[in-house]
Amino acid sequence: MNDSSADTPELASVVHEAHALLERRRFAQAKVVAARGLKHFPDNSELQYITAFAEYAEDDNDAAIKAVEQLLARDPEHYGARTLRAHLHSAKQEFAQAESLWIALLREYPEDADCYAAYADLMLRTLNLDKAARLAREGLRHSPEHHACLYVASLVDLIHGRGDASHLLRLLREHPEHTASSIALVAALTDRGEYRGALRLAQELLRNQPDSEHLVSLVRELKLQSHWTMLPLYPMQRWGWGGAAAVTVAGIVGLRLAGGVLPPALVASLSYTWLIYVIYSWTWPSILRKLI
C-alpha cells in the first residue's frame, strides 16, 4: 500500500463518502466508491463490508454472500459482516442458520438491542410469536427506545389483538421519521378496518422508497381493500372468514325459512341474488387484485 502517492485517496474520506451514499440509499454509487477505495486499500474491512451491504441492499444476495465470506475469512470477528451474514441467511430462507448466528452474536453481545430486534424479527417470520415478544422485551430492557424492538413489540400487540398500543405510541413518539413507525401504523390502521387512511400513509411511504417491493405489494393490497366495489363484501373484510361463515349460514337458513313463507317466484329471485353474491365474494377480489 502506498499512502504517500499523490493519487492515493485518504482512506477515512473514502469510507465516509461510501457510508454517506449508503445512508442515501445510493447503493450503486456506494459500490463504485468502495471499489475505488479497495484498489488502494484491498485489505480494508470497512470498504469490503460496504460493498457487501450494498449488494445485499440491491437484492444481489449471491454477490453479497461472496463479499461477506471473503471479509469473514480474513476478519472472522467483524460484527457488521456477521450480522449481515445472518440477514443474508434469512433472505435466502435459511432460517436455522440465521438463528444460530443471532444466538452466537447475542452470547457475545448480550446487551445488543439490534441483535435482539433482528432475532425477534426472524422469530416473527417463522411464527414463533411468543419468543419474538420475549426477545423484543429483552432488547427494550437494554435500550428502552430502540426502534426495531418497539416495532416488533407493536406488531406482537397487534397480532394478539390487545387494546394496549403503548409500544406503537412509543415508536411513533420517539421515531416519527422512521419507516418502521409508519409501517406499524399502517398495520394498526388496517387492523381497525381504516383502509383509506392506511392506503394514504402507505402511498406516502412508497413515494419515499419507490424500489421497495414490500411497499408496492402493501399499497396494492390496500388499494384492493379500499376499492368501492369491495363495499358489499364488508362482513368478510371486517371479520374475515368468521364473517364469511356467518353470511353463508344466514343465507342458507334464511332462504330455507323463506321458502315456506314467501311466494316461490320471490324465493327464486332471492336465491339467485344470494348465489350471485356468493360467487362475487369468491371471485371478485382475485379479479380486482389482477386489475390493480
Add this chain to the structure above:
Amino acid sequence: MNDNIDDLLQPSLGSEAGRETSIYSTTTGYMSAFFGGPLATAGIALMNSYRLKRLGTDWPLGLAALALTLGILWWEVRGGGQEWLIAHLGRKGPSLVTSFAGLATFGVIYAVHRKYYRNMELIGLKAPSGWLPGIAAIVLGAAAWAALAKVLAP
C-alpha cells in the same frame, strides 16, 4: 448470563433448512370445512399444528371434531334427526348440517390458531398451496363421515 437469557437463546428452529414455517390459509380451512365437514376441518388444522410444531398441544382438536361428528351422526341415524332435517330444511338438510358443523369446527380452530393467521397477515407471509391437502381433506373427511354413518346405522 442468567438462566432466563440462556433459555431465550435456545434455538427454536432446530435443524430445519430452508422452508418458511407458514401454515395453510384460512381459505383452505374454510373450504375444507364447508365441503368436507368437521373431520376435514380437523385434518387441515392438525396439518397446521404439525407445521407449527404444536401437535402435542392441539391433538384434542381432532378428538373434539370426531366427537362432534359421532354426536351429529348418532342423532341423525338413531335419534330421528335425519327425518327432522329433511322436514325442516329439505332434502339437503343433512348435508347442510355437515357443512354447518364443519364451519363451527373451523370457527373453534380459527380461534386457536388466530394469532398465527394474524402473524402471517401482518408480516406478509405467503401460505403454502392448499389445493392438494384441501382436496385430500375434503375427500377423506366426507368418506369418513359416510363410513361412520354406515357403522352407526341400526
